[in-house]
Amino acid sequence: TPTYCGAYIESPPVDGENYLWVSGEPGADVTVIDLTTGETLGQDTFVAVGGHLCGGFADFSGADALNPVLVAGHVILAVPSQGQPANAIVLQGSPTPTATNTPVVLPTSTQTATPTVTPTSTPSDPYIRLIANCSISTDAQFNVLGYNWPTDESIALFWNGAPQSVIPAGHSGSFSQNWTKSGLIVGTQVDPTIYEVRATSNTWTKTANFRVPCDYEDIPTPEATVTPTPAPADLIVVGPPQILSTRPLVAYQPISVRVAISNTGDVDVSSQFFVDVYFDPQGSITPTINITNSVGYMGVSALAGGASRVITITAPIGFENEPDPHLVYAMVDSLLQVSEADETNNVSESLTVGDVTPAATPTQTATPPVGGEFISGVARLRIISWLPQPRAVITLVDEGTGEAIISTVADQNGFFEFPGIPAGTYTVRACTILDNNSYSGLRVGITASSSSADVYLLAGPCS
Template sequence: NTPTITPTPTPSNPYLVLIPDCATGPTVQFNVIGVNWPTNEEIVLYWDVLGNLVSRISAGHSGSFSQSWTRNNVTDGDHSVIAVASGGYQFTATFTVPCDDATPLPTTTATPTPTPAPADLIVVGPPELVSTPPIVAYQPVTFRVTISNTGDVDINNQFFVDLYFDPTTIFSTTIPIAQSSGYVAVSSLAGKTSRVLTITSQIGFQNQPTNHMVYGMVDSIEEIVEPIESNNISTPFSIDYVTPANTPTPTPTPIGGGIDTISGVVRSLNVEWLPQFRAIVSLIDESTSTVVATTLTDQNGFYQFNNLPAGTYSVTACVTIDNQTHFGIRTGLTPPNPYGDIFMLPGPCS
């Protein structure tokens, strides 16, 4: 049976999240993540008391931020991270030394080298709406999703973060990838660090239901081995002010009438040229400059278009990695052609 999830109310005011929110002193390290802060106001961060300034975030930021802090000579007890916006709003998050379950070590015993905690990915809070209302059905809409690697071990393999609009099936550890509404790739994420990602759904919301639920999921293809897999799905963001629109006609029109194929491997540059999973590949008829088919690459970066009539075609590939679009193109391809490899570099997709 599909479990029923009760939505958690989405905080609307600015707030802070500390990851982790406790440690054993006297030297502690943690991430300070801010969400929903006014983009036109400067944010000042203090440790313990106002006046003990640690950092400033200039006006013009995205509304979310992430910083890595190291504090030395920290005594046991509760400590405060205080964020103050130039408009006057203030929020305080608590950091505790040591953790409640920490066992004090005798001072005469040497501290053993701790075993690094394995990489573990989470989504911090619900997705945040970036697009400016009115939000219209079937139009592109953009959200921010904040992810964190709470473990000590770095993740050096690419993984994906997906948005889901009104998924019909939610398991304890995953949402079926067929229900994804948009995604970005992440090339790597060091231990104890966070990242704010911007994800645009090109297909947008449907007219129904009227109250939409938006989820984010990190490692949506389940490519990273984690000790806990049940914390990869975010709490939902609820939106009930989507303007209805006419259901669009599916495009492009599928082609056919031929017997030949064009295929190849899409690669992106990350230290070296590597096959790119989930790149969007478009087939363009050069005689009309019309996109006649699209597909996604598989885990080996492979794509293929079948049943092509004679003609001359171009193929383009696009994917977003680390908030940067990557694009590649091949022109002048005539079927049959199994050598339509595409090499993508950072740049706008067109």
């Protein structure tokens, strides 16, 4: 498989400006998208030019300027046709770009005479610290501390290039945030995995590295004992599911269900899997329940060996009028994506739910208009890199009427398609729930027929 350079945003995106410099694979196309609004701001092709992070360079200025202009706090994404996308948060302020074709380099402090180092000296320039700065496992919790930052400049914080948060201007010059990360890649002592934490204001950029695993000296030396072979991963549902919705329960109304899951093995599950709930499923319930019976689901990004987690899943359509009482089940790894020690214990005990108030059967959803066009794409979500997101809910909105005309669910490769739609301009919306958190994205101004309506999901409510 060839390795491509992907995309790198080389100039800081600034509020009110319409320029951006991006490097990538020579000859590849690149599209700049405002992920906050879903608008496409510009398209270009990387031209082979030396002196950049990648061999190709795209200059979004002049005739190729971004339209509309950048907006502070918005997340922008440079999507290359080859390699991984790059994202950044638009900063406040309006510095004037250098009047050349050379991309703006992130500002650095002017070098001055080095002061005499004493045990009590502290840096006068802005800097960041990580406490702790390493982890021995795939999970980590640490503090990001900042000092000496200009109080009149906002600060954008990034984890390995992915935007995390923005500290608005008017702060005290110092900040402290507690971060939790999961799904980390554990390297070796010789070749550790290094994750970069970056803080960027209008005039400063500072970085600190987070190492996985820790150095030898940071790890207690165990006594010389025989290490048992770790038990393979084994996912189970702990007890029956629980209904969280308050009574009276009414048929065809959304129902919230709490499910406790556990990895009883020693080996971490480091890839995403799904947990589904079922009301009165048809057919066999052992060793699996047919996924067509699912009434609601949630993705789980990872689960360490010996760890447990409680998640809340919403069944949007709720219970039907019949039967009464109802049987509720949950199933972990419902798509059978994880290799486990026991593949026959993923289905929970049943929960019996009675006294559901009958209600009128909902009317059928109107048949969407028919045409000869199509729109397709891939839903992507970033944990460490932008990867296809299975089972994201994709909705197509007619921009002429403002009405949602049809919805679908992305397949296991994140692919979705709306065939047989009328010609027109559409908005594509995507939503998924992962680890009890919602992620959403949209693309606007998508014309049928289009096979490039990829949607990129960020943390945020689904509209």
